[in-house]
Amino acid sequence: GQQVMQIPQYQHVQEGEDFTTYCNSSTTLSNIQWYKQRPGGHPVFLIQLVKSGEVKKQKRLTFQFGEAKKNSSLHITATQTTDVGTYFCARRETGANNLFFGTGTRLTVIP
Amino acid sequence: DVKVTQSSRYLVKRTGEKVFLECVQDMDHENMFWYRQDPGLGLRLIYFSYDVKMKEKGDIPEGYSVSREKKERFSLILESASTNQTSMYLCASSFGGGRRNTIYFGEGSWLTVV
Numbered sequence: 001g002q003q004v005m006q007i008p009q010y011q012h013v014q015e016g017e018d019f020t021t022y023c024n025s026s027t028t029l030s031n032i033q034w035y036k037q038r039p040g041g042h043p044v045f046l047i048q049l050v051k052s053g054e055v056k057k058q059k060r061l062t063f064q065f066g067e068a069k070k071n072s073s074l075h076i077t078a079t080q081t082t083d084v085g086t087y088f089c090a091r092r093e094t095g096a097n098n099l100f101f102g103t104g105t106r107l108t109v110i111p
Numbered sequence: 112d113v114k115v116t117q118s119s120r121y122l123v124k125r126t127g128e129k130v131f132l133e134c135v136q137d138m139d140h141e142n143m144f145w146y147r148q149d150p151g152l153g154l155r156l157i158y159f160s161y162d163v164k165m166k167e168k169g170d171i172p173e174g175y176s177v178s179r180e181k182k183e184r185f186s187l188i189l190e191s192a193s194t195n196q197t198s199m200y201l202c203a204s205s206f207g208g209g210r211r212n213t214i215y216f217g218e219g220s221w222l223t224v225v
Contacts, residue, residue, distance in 0.1 A: 100170070104154070
């Protein structure tokens with residue numbers, strides 16, 4: 001398959017600690033998107049990265065796209081219980097219509 | 112707001128039954144997708160469609176077929192359900208072409224095959 005690898009698969013953190021999930025591809029990506037899925041819910045779009053070396057922030061969330069456009073990361077500063085869920089990256093190949101999702105990182109935040 | 116509606120939230124079917132999962136979107140999206148989600152495997156693309164009557168295979172099309180007779184509706188068909196098709200199925204849609212292709216998901220359909 002063409003899945004994008006994400007690490008770690010699971011992460012438990014104390015509330016207030018930071019959290020990072022990584023997305024790695026063996027091929028160059030045209031763009032990468034990040035989604036969050038709350039327990040029992042469906043994935044919701046967070047952000048899209050397109051440019052090499054791009055960094056975008058949403059409050060406590062920082063998204064990075066690698067210089068070689070082969071990897072990406074999502075970093076959460078000072079996690080809160082509302083951050084609980086599974087975070088997916090998704091990639092689209094140039095000229096393609098479909099997205100291929102990563103395996104996801106499931107985050108648990110311990111109060 | 113974009114709405115993607117899946118017809119059934121929970122289904123229980125017997126092995127060998129024909130199963131239809133229906134999905135409707137109200138945003139005039141060109142693209143529609145069917146994924147399945149399993150623990151440890153993330154989201155895997157089964158089929159997608161970029162136009163009426165058009166379809167393309169994703170990562171795991173075996174055992175499934177799809178139908179897109181109208182732009183707003185995309186159906187997933189299990190011709191003869193098997194226990195290894197017990198899973199959560201997610202429908203999604205997005206704009207096509209050069210427009211931003213954020214994917215919007217339905218609530219999911221939990222299928223159990225016994």
